Amino acid sequence: MRVLLSCLLLTPLLVKPAAGQGWWMTEPVRWVQTNLRETDAALDPVRHAGQLADMRANVVLMGMGGICAYYPTRVEFHYPSAYLPAGRDMFGDFLREAHARHIRVVGRYDLSKTPKPAYDAHPEWFFRKADGSPVIYNGLYSTCINGGYYRGQAMKILAEGLERYDVDGLFFNMFGNQSTDYDGKRVGLCHCDACRDRYRRVSGRDIPDKPDDEYRAFMNACAREVSKEIGDLIRRMRPRAGYFNYMQDLTDGIMSESNTAVRRPLPLWPLSASDNVNRARNSEPEKMAIDLNMQFVDYWWRFATVPREEIATRMWQQLANGGALTFEVNGTLDLQDRQAYETAKPIFRWAAANEQYYAGQRSAARVLLLGDAGGREVDEASYRGVFRLLTEGHLPFAVCDNMRWLGAREFDLVVATDGAPAQLLQYIEQGGRVLLLGARPPEFAVAPVVRTVPDLKGYIRVRDHALYPSLHDTDLLMLNGPFTELQGDGTRSLSLVPPSMIGPPEKIHVDMKDTATPGVITTTIGKGVVIWIPWDLGALYFRHSLPAHAGLFRDLVATLLPEPQLKTDAHPLVEVTFMEQDTRRLVHLVNLTGHSQTGYFAPVPMHNINIEVAGNYLRAHTVRTPGALPLRKAGARTVFTIPVLRDYELVVLE
Ligand SMILES: [Zn+2]
Numbered sequence: 001m002r003v004l005l006s007c008l009l010l011t012p013l014l015v016k017p018a019a020g021q022g023w024w025m026t027e028p029v030r031w032v033q034t035n036l037r038e039t040d041a042a043l044d045p046v047r048h049a050g051q052l053a054d055m056r057a058n059v060v061l062m063g064m065g066g067i068c069a070y071y072p073t074r075v076e077f078h079y080p081s082a083y084l085p086a087g088r089d090m091f092g093d094f095l096r097e098a099h100a101r102h103i104r105v106v107g108r109y110d111l112s113k114t115p116k117p118a119y120d121a122h123p124e125w126f127f128r129k130a131d132g133s134p135v136i137y138n139g140l141y142s143t144c145i146n147g148g149y150y151r152g153q154a155m156k157i158l159a160e161g162l163e164r165y166d167v168d169g170l171f172f173n174m175f176g177n178q179s180t181d182y183d184g185k186r187v188g189l190c191h192c193d194a195c196r197d198r199y200r201r202v203s204g205r206d207i208p209d210k211p212d213d214e215y216r217a218f219m220n221a222c223a224r225e226v227s228k229e230i231g232d233l234i235r236r237m238r239p240r241a242g243y244f245n246y247m248q249d250l251t252d253g254i255m256s257e258s259n260t261a262v263r264r265p266l267p268l269w270p271l272s273a274s275d276n277v278n279r280a281r282n283s284e285p286e287k288m289a290i291d292l293n294m295q296f297v298d299y300w301w302r303f304a305t306v307p308r309e310e311i312a313t314r315m316w317q318q319l320a321n322g323g324a325l326t327f328e329v330n331g332t333l334d335l336q337d338r339q340a341y342e343t344a345k346p347i348f349r350w351a352a353a354n355e356q357y358y359a360g361q362r363s364a365a366r367v368l369l370l371g372d373a374g375g376r377e378v379d380e381a382s383y384r385g386v387f388r389l390l391t392e393g394h395l396p397f398a399v400c401d402n403m404r405w406l407g408a409r410e411f412d413l414v415v416a417t418d419g420a421p422a423q424l425l426q427y428i429e430q431g432g433r434v435l436l437l438g439a440r441p442p443e444f445a446v447a448p449v450v451r452t453v454p455d456l457k458g459y460i461r462v463r464d465h466a467l468y469p470s471l472h473d474t475d476l477l478m479l480n481g482p483f484t485e486l487q488g489d490g491t492r493s494l495s496l497v498p499p500s501m502i503g504p505p506e507k508i509h510v511d512m513k514d515t516a517t518p519g520v521i522t523t524t525i526g527k528g529v530v531i532w533i534p535w536d537l538g539a540l541y542f543r544h545s546l547p548a549h550a551g552l553f554r555d556l557v558a559t560l561l562p563e564p565q566l567k568t569d570a571h572p573l574v575e576v577t578f579m580e581q582d583t584r585r586l587v588h589l590v591n592l593t594g595h596s597q598t599g600y601f602a603p604v605p606m607h608n609i610n611i612e613v614a615g616n617y618l619r620a621h622t623v624r625t626p627g628a629l630p631l632r633k634a635g636a637r638t639v640f641t642i643p644v645l646r647d648y649e650l651v652v653l654e
Pocket of ligand 1: 126127128144145146147190191192193194195196
């Protein structure tokens with residue numbers, strides 16, 4: 001009954017890497033970022049390269065120029081660090097030492113700020129607040145993406161660097177105009193002459209007081225123009241070098257961060273690295289996902305590290321989803337808090353010893369979770385709730401932020417939260433199976449919509465327990481948040497129970513009434529099937545983790561996908577991913593049991609985890625705790641048992 005399943009086994013699911021791809025796609029990437037300070041211009045290149053080689057890093061992202069140069073630059077308005085010893089070329093010396101140890105060097109530039117002399121000579125290059133004053137932070141003046149620094153002087157600075165040094169890539173921090181400074185203080189929008197002239201030309205308006213959609217689109221276009229110019233320069237001068245910044249298009253890697261911040265609302269997102277890497281690798285599979293693993297708690301405490309196991313968990317998640325293994329520190333590797341470094345070192349070394357499994361990985365998942373695809377921005381809580389449900393249910397899944405997969409990659413099930421783009425209709429009509437979760441109606445007709453209530457505190461009643469075996473111990477599910485009333489009959493599946501009295505206890509729900517309003521709609525469109533839960537199951541699960549919501553999700557998935565690609569009796573806090581390389585499949589397991597709220601501790605070891613996967617395989621072995629795995633055939637599936645899972649395990653299926 002499943003569709004699009006005919007060529008499931010051992011066929012490449014994604015476009016293979018094209019010939020001539022960069023090192024970031026063909027090599028296993030173990031990426032360390034040392035966020036150098038100006039004082040580190042005096043570092044010992046031999047020692048620094050030696051420390052990186054000792055931990056088996058093979059790429060380092062390191063300060064090169066911009067705010068200060070780590071080499072004796074001769075370009076006007078580009079300033080060598082005052083700590084660069086006279087006659088020394090720290091960056092050049094380090095590059096030589098690194099290359100001698102087979103470590104690639106990605107030079108870091110920050111073009112967003114410069115020292116005062118450049119401002120004094122060319123105030124028109126700089127960001128101007130609404131009152132005309134510049135943005136100054138620790139003596140540095142913010143440049144404007146539309147000014148002559150970014151659009152002219154920066155190209156001269158970069159051309160000198162690229163001419164002098166055989167770098168393996170360049171990275172740009174804080175690319176484009178920032179609306180807040182490092183203290184989180186808002187600086188507003190730039191009112192420099194270049195911005196005002198350009199904005200008037202495209203919009204006919206003055207710079208607004210607050211950013212609106214038109215202004216944001218304008219600034220994105222401006223940043224994109226400069227980003228393209230820099231990309232063209234790099235490709236012209238160093239064709240083998242990679243180009244990295246936090247913008248997605250025009251670059252060679254999708255950069256993200258797994259980080260913490262003291263003001264960020266809880267709950268903490270322990271699947272951050274999986275989310276970032278899964279999303280990037282499956283949205284733009286021809287680019288590498290570089291999810292920077294930030295060791296520090298927040299800007300104010302750059303030298304205080306997050307829990308060791310948090311660093312380790314992010315690393316295993318990066319490997320399990322086919323991304324670069326990363327680790328970031330502030331300053332050099334001679335640290336005042338060495339906990340994160342000492343955690344990262346053995347994982348880097350282990351990944352290096354087993355690096356054949358970490359190059360050229362692609363997701364082999366047959367379930368797709370739509371992210372911000374089709375120009376929508378999905379609600380974060382809705383999305384994360386479903387991300388957790390899929391993870392805890394051990395359904396290998398790919399996240400995609402676009403619709404490029406349509407016609408290019410096959411899936412057995414597509415899950416969309418908080419609406420769905422119109423392009424999905426074509427997939428359904430051709431036989432696709434889709435689970436929609438959320439009150440926001442999709443951009444195609446599933447059922448007639450009566451109205452959407454923005455906040456409803458009621459219940460969903462289970463009318464037929466035979467349809468929902470996971471809900472045998474409950475008749476009611478909590479409903480809180482937006483609800484879309486659909487035409488249809490809910491009396492034989494799930495139905496709405498509207499709000500009723502909640503107190504005093506003598507009065508609780510004594511006026512409760514049932515309705516026929518559906519709490520779920522199942523419909524066929526063309527050759528396909530859609531199930532729509534018109535309320536925010538994802539966000540409810542993200543916030544409250546109610547087993548009833550998880551049970552409903554599980555039962556609906558089982559209806560659409562009776563024979564999932566992978567089945568296991570693993571604990572819900574074991575994350576399982578299913579990846580492929582050219583000749584083999586890889587099952588990764590990440591043990592998340594050490595995480596609780598903001599705490600990360602050593603994970604609790606697990607024993608005898610049974611796994612059944614689609615496909616027949618001849619042999620299998622585990623890599624983290626090395627051993628051969630006996631295989632058992634069950635029809636067109638293969639069954640095996642992992643004896644022990646400590647922090648992480650990799651099963652190689654051939
Ligand atoms: Zn400006």
